[in-house]
Amino acid sequence: MSASIGWIGLGRMGEAMVKRLLKAGHAARVWNRTAAKAQPLVEYGAQVVASKLDLASCDTVFTMVSTTDDLKDVLFGEGGLVTGAKRPRVVIDSSSISQEGSAEIRAQLEGLGVAYLCAPVSGNAKVAKAGKLLVVASGPKALYDANEAYLAAMARKVMWVGEGELARVWKIAHNTMFGVIIQNLCEITVLAEKAGIPRHVFLQSINDSVLGSMYTRYKTPMLSNLTFDQVTFTPKLLLKDMDLGLGAAKAHGVAMPAAAATRESVARMVGRGYDDIDFAALLIETAADAGLSLKPDGLTLSDGLES
Ligand SMILES: NC(=O)c1ccc[n+]([C@@H]2O[C@H](COP(=O)([O-])OP(=O)(O)OC[C@H]3O[C@@H](n4cnc5c(N)ncnc54)[C@H](OP(=O)(O)O)[C@@H]3O)[C@@H](O)[C@H]2O)c1
Structure with a gap:
């Protein structure tokens, strides 16, 4: 070579x-x-x-x-x-x-x-x-x-x-799912916490369930400890990808209602000025919409989760 x-x-x-x-x-x-x-x-x-x-x-x-x-x-x-x-x-x-x-x-x-x-x-x-x-x-x-x-x-x-360009379609589909999962993970985590289940306990249970994945596991410490300053991917880049997803859906004639709702949620976060922060800060917005004020809940890496 x-x-x-x-x-x-x-x-x-x-x-x-x-x-x-x-x-x-x-x-x-x-x-x-x-x-x-x-x-x-x-x-x-x-x-x-x-x-x-x-x-x-x-x-x-x-x-x-x-x-x-x-x-x-x-x-x-x-x-x-x-x-x-x-x-x-x-x-x-x-x-x-x-x-x-x-x-x-x-x-x-x-x-x-x-x-x-x-x-x-x-x-x-x-x-x-x-x-x-x-x-x-x-x-x-x-x-x-x-x-x-x-x-x-x-x-x-x-x-x-x-x-x-087929790999572009693949990546757009991948990141559309990436956005939809974090949106839903934030929603259900806020639901569980507001109902009384400690956040880290809930996230661990999801990770151990049939729905757990490498993605839910590596996002768990950040969602638990609220360490959104450790940026992996910004809301602005995620918005770009949700827009690519919806653009591709339009071009190919595919309805994507879950992606459309997620796109608006990410756009609101960007519009509110979230910039040099991890996209998982979506959790804070979701909690605020539910009248819930979040505090770090102390999950450590010794809980066996990837960071
Ligand atoms: N972060 C992730 O988890 C992840 C995962 C998979 C794919 N991606 C994709 O990978 C790409 C890069 O993501 P990233 O997280 O590495 O972003 P990033 O940290 O913001 O880096 C962007 C890079 O692009 C350069 N750049 C942007 N516009 C430019 C321009 N007009 N002229 C010259 N250089 C320019 C930036 O230069 P400066 O340093 O001068 O700003 C920087 O080097 C994006 O398309 C993103 O969607 C990201």
Whole structure:
């Protein structure tokens, strides 16, 4: 495999993911809009570059930014990765973006002779740091096969779901469920607490029931201790994903009433100014709607739960 890798986007996810590549022995040149976030990667062996165009000579460039427009910006905007005479051979994007936006990006990149693989992920930055992401890819199968080892260095499992933008649909569906579950988990937790069941007892019982999952388990300490300042994913990013879900539902003619209600709940949280906070702060809003004031209830990691 080529050692010529570039990386754009060193936010919570990008930073953790490129570290896995570096730790697996791949050399990487990295760029981030806020340059200060790139510097700590030097001690992991990364070479920090000053501009996106400095990555144009790389064979393969990974991108992990926020939205569809941000991805278009880093690729095609001023000083964008593919705006110079030299271009990478392959772009692999892991951002959670729309199917339509991704198709536009594919058409533009392929028109410039750059191959494009969609590779969105399941798992937060902590999961990424532990190398336990699920990567679901789409695009030309031969391109996936040629780059599978890079993706495997960042993941516990990698899958190819088909041609074109199908992995975007997968990720949109995944995150729609992600939103609906946290909405409902907050609702039933507030119901149980208001009725008299201690919050951590209720959450533990759900985790031990047929409904418990890795997701309900890893969110439990935060929901119990109200440590929403330990941000894994922001309300704004979740709103973006609920909007992507409803946009896809409209495009494909699918009714999604639970997702629609959740979207409005997340939008209210964003509108009320919740910004640099974990999306699970939805619990506070749900409790307030029920006239309940929450206090941390002291669940510790010795209760056997993942954080
Ligand atoms: N957090 C999660 O649990 C999670 C899990 C799976 C997928 N995702 C998805 O992964 C993507 C990144 O999420 P994150 O949590 O890592 O977000 P984040 O911490 O907010 O990081 C966003 C990154 O994108 C960069 N960026 C955004 N707009 C840009 C632009 N116009 N030009 C250049 N750089 C730009 C940011 O640069 P600056 O540092 O300069 O702001 C930063 O490096 C999102 O699409 C998200 O939905 C997140």
